[in-house]
Amino acid sequence: MLAFLNSTNTSALKNRAKEELTSEASMRRRQFQSFKVEKFASRKGSALAIVLLASLASGCALGGNSGEGKNGWFSAFAAMTGAPSLDQIVEKLGSEPPQATSDKLKELIEHPGVSQTTKQEASYVLAKLLKKDWSPVGISGQTDETYTTMLGLFKNAAKYAPLSQRASKHILEIATKAADDAQIRECLRVLKATAKTPEDKAYADYTLAQTVLKAGEYESAMQLFQLVKQEAPTSKYSYGSSYYIADLTLKTTPAPTQEAADQAIALLKDYLKNAPDGRFAPEIAGRLEALAAQGTIQLIPADYDLLAKAYYNFGNWNGALKAWERADSGKNLFLRSIALSHVNRHDDARATLIQAIKNDPNSRSYSAAGAVLSNPLTKAQASDLWKACLAAAPVHADAALWNIGIRANGDEGLPCFREIIKRFPTSEFAAESSWWLFWHEAKSGDRKRYPAAIQIGTQAARQYPETRQAARLLFWIGKLQERLGQKGMAINAYTAAFERFPSNYYGYRARHRLAALKPGGHDAGWSTKVGRQHPQPNWIWPEPELPATKSGAEAAFDPTFTALFRLNQWDECVELLPSSAPRTLKSSLLAKTGMNLEAIGAASKLADGKPVKNDIWQESYPLEFGQYVAENASVRGVDPLLVHALIREESRYKPSAVSRSHALGLMQLLVGTAYGSAKKVGITLSGESDITRPEVNIKLGTYYLSYAIQRFGGNAMLGVASYNGGPGAVGSWMRRHTSGDFDLFVENIPFRETRDYVRKVFGSYWTYQQLYGK
Numbered sequence: 001m002l003a004f005l006n007s008t009n010t011s012a013l014k015n016r017a018k019e020e021l022t023s024e025a026s027m028r029r030r031q032f033q034s035f036k037v038e039k040f041a042s043r044k045g046s047a048l049a050i051v052l053l054a055s056l057a058s059g060c061a062l063g064g065n066s067g068e069g070k071n072g073w074f075s076a077f078a079a080m081t082g083a084p085s086l087d088q089i090v091e092k093l094g095s096e097p098p099q100a101t102s103d104k105l106k107e108l109i110e111h112p113g114v115s116q117t118t119k120q121e122a123s124y125v126l127a128k129l130l131k132k133d134w135s136p137v138g139i140s141g142q143t144d145e146t147y148t149t150m151l152g153l154f155k156n157a158a159k160y161a162p163l164s165q166r167a168s169k170h171i172l173e174i175a176t177k178a179a180d181d182a183q184i185r186e187c188l189r190v191l192k193a194t195a196k197t198p199e200d201k202a203y204a205d206y207t208l209a210q211t212v213l214k215a216g217e218y219e220s221a222m223q224l225f226q227l228v229k230q231e232a233p234t235s236k237y238s239y240g241s242s243y244y245i246a247d248l249t250l251k252t253t254p255a256p257t258q259e260a261a262d263q264a265i266a267l268l269k270d271y272l273k274n275a276p277d278g279r280f281a282p283e284i285a286g287r288l289e290a291l292a293a294q295g296t297i298q299l300i301p302a303d304y305d306l307l308a309k310a311y312y313n314f315g316n317w318n319g320a321l322k323a324w325e326r327a328d329s330g331k332n333l334f335l336r337s338i339a340l341s342h343v344n345r346h347d348d349a350r351a352t353l354i355q356a357i358k359n360d361p362n363s364r365s366y367s368a369a370g371a372v373l374s375n376p377l378t379k380a381q382a383s384d385l386w387k388a389c390l391a392a393a394p395v396h397a398d399a400a401l402w403n404i405g406i407r408a409n410g411d412e413g414l415p416c417f418r419e420i421i422k423r424f425p426t427s428e429f430a431a432e433s434s435w436w437l438f439w440h441e442a443k444s445g446d447r448k449r450y451p452a453a454i455q456i457g458t459q460a461a462r463q464y465p466e467t468r469q470a471a472r473l474l475f476w477i478g479k480l481q482e483r484l485g486q487k488g489m490a491i492n493a494y495t496a497a498f499e500r501f502p503s504n505y506y507g508y509r510a511r512h513r514l515a516a517l518k519p520g521g522h523d524a525g526w527s528t529k530v531g532r533q534h535p536q537p538n539w540i541w542p543e544p545e546l547p548a549t550k551s552g553a554e555a556a557f558d559p560t561f562t563a564l565f566r567l568n569q570w571d572e573c574v575e576l577l578p579s580s581a582p583r584t585l586k587s588s589l590l591a592k593t594g595m596n597l598e599a600i601g602a603a604s605k606l607a608d609g610k611p612v613k614n615d616i617w618q619e620s621y622p623l624e625f626g627q628y629v630a631e632n633a634s635v636r637g638v639d640p641l642l643v644h645a646l647i648r649e650e651s652r653y654k655p656s657a658v659s660r661s662h663a664l665g666l667m668q669l670l671v672g673t674a675y676g677s678a679k680k681v682g683i684t685l686s687g688e689s690d691i692t693r694p695e696v697n698i699k700l701g702t703y704y705l706s707y708a709i710q711r712f713g714g715n716a717m718l719g720v721a722s723y724n725g726g727p728g729a730v731g732s733w734m735r736r737h738t739s740g741d742f743d744l745f746v747e748n749i750p751f752r753e754t755r756d757y758v759r760k761v762f763g764s765y766w767t768y769q770q771l772y773g774k
Helices: 013-041 045-061 066-080 086-091 098-110 116-132 145-157 161-177 181-193 198-214 218-231 236-252 258-274 281-294 301-313 317-324 333-342 346-359 365-374 379-391 398-407 410-423 430-442 447-463 468-483 487-500 505-516 559-566 570-576 583-592 596-604 615-620 626-636 640-651 671-681 694-711 716-725 727-736 742-747 752-772
Strands: none
Touching: 086 098, 086 116, 098 116, 116 145, 116 161, 145 161, 161 181, 161 559, 181 198, 198 218, 198 236, 218 236, 236 258, 258 281, 258 301, 281 301, 281 317, 301 317, 301 333, 317 333, 333 346, 333 365, 346 365, 346 379, 365 379, 365 398, 379 398, 398 410, 398 430, 410 430, 430 447, 430 468, 447 468, 468 487, 468 505, 487 505, 505 752, 559 570, 570 583, 583 596, 583 615, 596 615, 615 752, 626 640, 626 694, 640 694, 640 716, 640 752, 671 694, 694 716, 716 727, 716 752, 742 752
């Protein structure tokens, strides 16, 4: 199949690519920009004349070059003879069955009226489709036709200069998978010949060295690894070469000289120094330790420190601790305390951490180490640990004060928060410390204490204006001023909260209160719109777009990136996205590769201010899986936008998401909850894989959300709290809540996770309303 593609003549590759690139690039650019018009025009005979004239004009306008004019004829002839459009084919990648796409690409490649560059691009796309689900034939002597076809396709694609390097790397991958040694070597020679940077050359030589080493060609391998160290001495390939050179010296040389052996040992130590988390680090550490135990080599304390770090980085806590016993006793004590904690030597871990602080009081590392040591401890034990840290007098004592304060009972933590604000006003803990001082006065219900609370909150909101605590403080300042009958001042506080934080939970709640303070107004609270029609059940992620420049959209990008972008090869575009590219492009490319969590994260960093209906905000708050949400929300009587908000906060639309508590899928269902819900809705689950299927997960999750809401009389906020914290817990909290102020209820939710969850879900819900609500 497609035998004409299986040319192995690489000597003419560069000349051929140059000929094709000049004649084809301009034509393909015009095709890319105008294919949406052409695909409609090609339906009618009269339109073919337009395509023909346009193609001829394109060829003439390019300066009269015979090759360029030929491309115009190719395009016109292809249209007249019914050749499929490559742009139309790639536009449907992923949205139609792979076999249908493959058939169209084969037809295009074999069509006599299609230009060579278009065939080369189509070859690349088809080869990647075949590669996606390919596994080598496991039966000895059996021909792998798919491999042969892919090889030919990628070789044909490599003739197009912008795709040459990428096609060669794909050839290397499939040849390695197929154990095709000859093809691997040929491909690496091509990769080195076309390398643009020293590191690219080092990669080619390093991989070739591994190949010849596997074949037992030790001398050639040694020479190549030594060459890599010269080509890119500070690269990861150089460090890997250190390992292989040392290994070859010690293993394959019958009797290495003492000088050669010493050089090999020095290379192994060099590896540990420069790549302590490299793949060979644990093996090297073990080998050096064994040689030292045999008396073959001598290790000094600094060497044992390198060994310990290698063990530590790979979670070998006992190995690390054993090596550190022979290292300098005063070094890396923060890391040692963590290792001791992992092997349940908690008293030793604590003592080591305290000594580390005393040895280096300026270090901030104690904060991270203390957090690890606190994890397995009770609240009281963790509090004692942090008090001991504080007593050791770290310069940056704010972390210790904060951890003592948040674990204190009642008001006992207030002195810690005051100390943070007094001594460390720019600390990462200062804004939230201000909140707790404010809340101590505000939650009392004593109107006489409200002015003091307002003063604390106002000062903190001014001092930390960009923090999320500022939104929280401004909203509650408004609430207190309402209680004091200071309506005008309350309006000012609410207005500041909403205008400065328009997409924040507290910004939205401030907006609700502003509406309530108008004549005849009311506070919408946490109400949702049951019966809402899904605004866009067929929603799709916005299409990635290259930014326009004076010289054309492609000018600012590498030709390889542009070619891949034009072919909708989004995975490789993400890999090659230049750092200078607009940040808006990254999120849309990530979404196209199915990396929803990362796409939402990238877009959310850019979605600032008031929500507006543009691509960035839609990528931050997507409506993916809208058909499933629409169907199930309608059946269960739940607002579809609330379901979307919950999915966003639970999983960021990642179907395979699994939490630490083993909650699964888009709506993060515990296995027991999923099976219980499945029984209620009448479906049978065959295993956990069924729970993660989007259509199943949304059906079960929407049912459970509806159940939680109905259990609390249709109160969506209590239902969302119950979805996270459990209906029993929410019921007990409600029995203790007597004020009727649900803002107060949210602040007093005992579980911090559930308290944050309610705020996040409704913050997202209100943003979804802004973007998509009617």
